[in-house]
Amino acid sequence: MPTYAYRCRDCTDTFELQRPMSESGAPAPCPEGHTDTVKLLTTVALTGAAATPAPAGGGGCCGGGCCG
Secondary structure, X not given: OOEEEEEEOOXXXXXXXXXXXXXXXXXXXXXXXXXXXXXXXXXXXXXXXXHOOOOOOOOHHHHOXXXX
């Protein structure tokens, strides 16, 4: 289940909620009970092999030496 970050306009606290994507736009009262909150835009960090660039000159007909 995704985690969404919110900020309360009344007390300026930020908080996170885990909720289904279908409820991402639903109102989210802050832990203090205020209802004037906004959902914050967050980014996703990618890690692992998919985020690592491929090494230069590795393979393929033009970089692997198989053309002849």
